[in-house]
Amino acid sequence: MSDRDAAFQAYFAARSDAMRGTAYLLCGDWHRAEDLVQQTFTKIYLAWRRIQRHEAMDAYTRQTLVRTFLSERRRGWFRHESVGEPPTEVPVTPSGLPEERLVLLGALAKVPPKQRAVLVLRYWEDASVEYTAELLGISEGTVKSQAARGLQTLRGLLAEERVR
Amino acid sequence: MNEQDLRRAFHDVMVASSPPPSMDPSAVLRSGRQARSRRMAVWTGAAVMVLVAGVGVGTALVANGVSVPGLQFGSNGSSSGPTENNGRTQVNGPQADKGKELLNDLIAMVPDGYKTEQMQYQDPSYNGSDMQTHQAQKGDEAWEYMVITPVQKDGGVGKLITEVHAVGNKLPSEPCALAQTFWGMDGECQVVDVAGKKVGLVTKNTSGRDDTFEQWAAYRHPDGTVVFLGQNKGFYGSRRPELGAQVFTTEKLASLATDQRFHLS
Structure with a gap:
């Protein structure tokens, strides 16, 4: 195995679980999350020589992950490189999750993708407004408004679920 | 639900969910290698098409559905050997030659008092590779050329x-929108x-990345060719001190970005 491949594999082993967690919250199920992580790291592999010269490797990977998620949402999930079953809009029910958390995942899946990405970056990754703006290529003002709208949307969806 | 509630809820979801076993690194590595092979196959196939057809000067290739005009071989080309490609990168051929010329043109613009000789990275993660580089690659829409050189003075680098980006690129027209596309960096632009x-x-680079460039200029020629010219007082990975000052004033940087020597096809 070349040095490049060994370094890539080591990086993947170290970071793929964390990236998959973020992908899970973005996608709503592990199958999609793994597909997204695979696409992300394939892109990272192709750009490895250029990226490895950058100190902020994780930032690049996270940015690629989120942008791939948004891009795939625009094009339609699994149009490319998918070997899985076509997903439904509602996430696959993860076993063992309390009902309340299932409701949250279901509601999150209905939040528009860009708002969802902002929510996950801000409140799961604990990313700053500035960093979130950089990752998504949008202004800081847009991050704030998308976060506020996303929370509002989520509140509304959860309230609907509780009424049912 | 407020922000804190959502933080807690995300945490609870992740704790309560049962993630599958960690992904297999070798499977992702295979995927990466296959993707790289596909890229290379596009180029190899395109080159073979031209060679088999015995076509020489001025042939237009069609690679991956994209017309690649002006890829020339043979005696009228400025390279004597066969064209070699690594993915989209041309390492021997007319575009590669333009990349070399571009590097020479950039070096020629450096003021007296600076050295611009080849150096090697000292950071071990760079494996001792060259710091002065030139590259020509076929982008999605147009040829792209990138040259980098270290500049030394008084012990600093x-x-x-x-x-x-040659004609055909789809970069923005508005100058600051154009400038902000450079390496995906944000900055204070005028x-x-x-x-x-x-x-x-x-x-001023506001992207928070310290391994790139502090200042840069972006210019779109009337025919659509785009030129970026950037500078940094330091050279990340060199393990050498920074220069005491930028090589060019910002006015000069902007002026040089419009220089016809950077106007490549």
Whole structure:
């Protein structure tokens, strides 16, 4: 195995679980999350020589992950490189999750993708407004408004679920 | 639900969910290798098409559904050997030669008092590779050229870069929007006038990345060719001190971005 491949594999082993967690919250199920992580790291592999010269490797990977998620949402999930079953809009029910958390995942899946990405970056990754703006290529003002709208949307969806 | 509630809820979801076993690194590595092979196959196939057809000067290739005009071989080409490609990168051929010329042109613009000789990275993660580089690659829409050179003075090492996107690129027209596409970096940008030409000039990098460039200028020629010219007082990975000052004033940086020597096809 070349040095490049060994370094890539080591990086993947170290970071793929964390990236998959973020992908899970973005996608709503592990199958999609793994597909997204695979696409992300394939892109990272192709750009490895250029990226490895950058100190902020994780930032690049996270940015690629989120942008791939948004891009795939625009094009339609699994149009490319998918070997899985076509997903439904509602996430696959993860076993063992309390009902309340299932409701949250279901509601999150209905939040528009860009708002969802902002929510996950801000409140799961604990990313700053500035960093979130950089990752998504949008202004800081847009991050704030998308976060506020996303929370509002989520509140509304959860309230609907509780009424049912 | 407020922000804190959502933080807790995300945490609870992740704790309560049962993630599958960690992904297999070798499977992702295979995927990466296959993707790289597909890229290379596009190029190899395109080159073979031309060679088999015995076509020489001025042939237009069709690679991956994209017309690649002007890829020339043979005696009228400036390279004597066969064209070699690594993915989209041309390492021997007319575009590769243009990349070399671009590097020479950039070096020629460096003021007296600076050295611009080849150096090697000292950071072990760079495996001792060269710091002065030139590259020509076929982008999705047009040829792209990128040259980088270290500049030395008084023990310090800085960095200059020129990146040119040939006609056909889909980069923005507005100068500052154009400037902010450079390596995906944000910065404090203003539009400056250089003899009637509008240049996007970033005087402060606000992207938070310290391994790139502090200042850069972006200019779109009337025919659509785009030129980026950037500078940094330091050279990340060199393990050498920074220069005491930028090589060019910002006015000069903007002016040089419009220089015809950077106007490649």
